[in-house]
Amino acid sequence: MSSSKENQYSGQLSAGTRGQGGQAFGATISGRLEQDGDWLDQKLAADRNFDVVTRTIEVGGREAALYFIDGFCKDDMLQKLLQYFMDMKAEDMPGDAAQLLKKNIPYIEVDQEKEWEKITSSVLSGIFVLLIDGYREAVLIDARSYPSRSVEEPEKDKVLRGSKDGFVETVVFNTALIRRRIRDTDLRMEMMSAGKSSKTDIVLCYMDSRVDHGFLEKIKEKIRNIQVDSLTMNQESLAECLVPGRWWNPFPKFKYTERPDTAAAQVLEGNVILLVDNSPSAMVLPTTIFDVVEEADDYYFPPITGTYLRITRFIISLLTYLMTPTFLLLMDNPHWIPEGFAFILLQEPPNIPIVWQFLILELAIDGLRLAAVNTPNMLSTPLSVMAALVLGEFSVNSGWFSSEVMLYMAFVAIANYTQANYELSYALKFMRIITLILTAIFGIWGYGAGLAVSGLCMCCNKTLSHRSYLYPLIPLDWKKLKNRLIRRRLPGARQE
Numbered sequence: 001m002s003s004s005k006e007n008q009y010s011g012q013l014s015a016g017t018r019g020q021g022g023q024a025f026g027a028t029i030s031g032r033l034e035q036d037g038d039w040l041d042q043k044l045a046a047d048r049n050f051d052v053v054t055r056t057i058e059v060g061g062r063e064a065a066l067y068f069i070d071g072f073c074k075d076d077m078l079q080k081l082l083q084y085f086m087d088m089k090a091e092d093m094p095g096d097a098a099q100l101l102k103k104n105i106p107y108i109e110v111d112q113e114k115e116w117e118k119i120t121s122s123v124l125s126g127i128f129v130l131l132i133d134g135y136r137e138a139v140l141i142d143a144r145s146y147p148s149r150s151v152e153e154p155e156k157d158k159v160l161r162g163s164k165d166g167f168v169e170t171v172v173f174n175t176a177l178i179r180r181r182i183r184d185t186d187l188r189m190e191m192m193s194a195g196k197s198s199k200t201d202i203v204l205c206y207m208d209s210r211v212d213h214g215f216l217e218k219i220k221e222k223i224r225n226i227q228v229d230s231l232t233m234n235q236e237s238l239a240e241c242l243v244p245g246r247w248w249n250p251f252p253k254f255k256y257t258e259r260p261d262t263a264a265a266q267v268l269e270g271n272v273i274l275l276v277d278n279s280p281s282a283m284v285l286p287t288t289i290f291d292v293v294e295e296a297d298d299y300y301f302p303p304i305t306g307t308y309l310r311i312t313r314f315i316i317s318l319l320t321y322l323m324t325p326t327f328l329l330l331m332d333n334p335h336w337i338p339e340g341f342a343f344i345l346l347q348e349p350p351n352i353p354i355v356w357q358f359l360i361l362e363l364a365i366d367g368l369r370l371a372a373v374n375t376p377n378m379l380s381t382p383l384s385v386m387a388a389l390v391l392g393e394f395s396v397n398s399g400w401f402s403s404e405v406m407l408y409m410a411f412v413a414i415a416n417y418t419q420a421n422y423e424l425s426y427a428l429k430f431m432r433i434i435t436l437i438l439t440a441i442f443g444i445w446g447y448g449a450g451l452a453v454s455g456l457c458m459c460c461n462k463t464l465s466h467r468s469y470l471y472p473l474i475p476l477d478w479k480k481l482k483n484r485l486i487r488r489r490l491p492g493a494r495q496e
Contacts, residue, residue, distance in 0.1 A: 057085060152165065157259045174260070327344070328358065360401075
């Protein structure tokens, strides 16, 4: 979607508010440059904001003023436009802005606007605004260039094969990455905005003939009704506004991806993709547990390899949840252990109860993860050595932890990284801790209660389309469940 179209939807503030000086915010410009320039200078605080640039010029014998934000402009393009305007003759000037756009401005993305609300929003979003004396409409020239990093493979969603490009913080670049993969007139990119102060741009991407239009309208209505000052945390703020309740359920309602190929595949499957400006990831709606577990590598390898990777990921996710509560249950009931598995018993009596060892290590591992995030690269090696010594050999020799407990927690910590979705990893962690505590208190009944709580959380966690979070397992749709578990050849999958 072009940036000029993008501006049409940005900055939709509530009507009736007033700007500085008492003039109604949303009123039209007067056509007298001195009055209009004073109002816009006051509104933008041009005398205090160093990056709000104003330039008075003469266009075809008429006095004019150009407004733009420093840092959002293409300097070479601005120079060419200024030179063109200054060279215009009085006889070349048309009677209104519409004719000026049509005949006299050699640039593609231009528009005209007379409402102050949209004019000020345009300036703040990086568009050049030209006010000409005698014209009751401002000329908008969208020659902005946002600061952005290069399109490179995201750190979180790496794959062994496949594309190495990723989303960036500029929403127009992200829509272009999807357009490059789906060259279909059925693809829609609708722009909306949210946030009274931030006016954050939100793009809804979908296939018009494949999307559930009832669900789509529901998402649009939710976005229109968002009453917040700004989407401070981008997509997380948007997610909390879309799903205000059920904060107690940790299982994710959204799938996030920083890969354009994954987003394009979800669009082709009839899902809705939400792109938020200033965020390098896309939100996939609606999302089930099977959507969250899927990864791009499942499709970049042959079907048999993709199926193995997918099933392995499911099994490992299940083991990360069951490993420590099951070990604790067996240590409390050693007579349940078959003779062939007697080696799993503790070799030495623990100095600290096993449940406390697991809980302390859960906290310690999260502490190390946070430390790794905040540690400069030059200090990452010393941190790794210290962590290996302190949480490895020294902790066992000191008697704080049993070697078996360290082994199982090490497996859980490493296995968590097989799941690319952080929210699902933490959801499994919370369920594991609850089951662990219940098992320590109530034994086998607590273990069963923990499993029941986990199952209840997943069953009660409806998607935004109000479909079961466990679909196609509950309700059972064997044909679709088979496709979720087994990576089939794409031509055969499409035929179904």
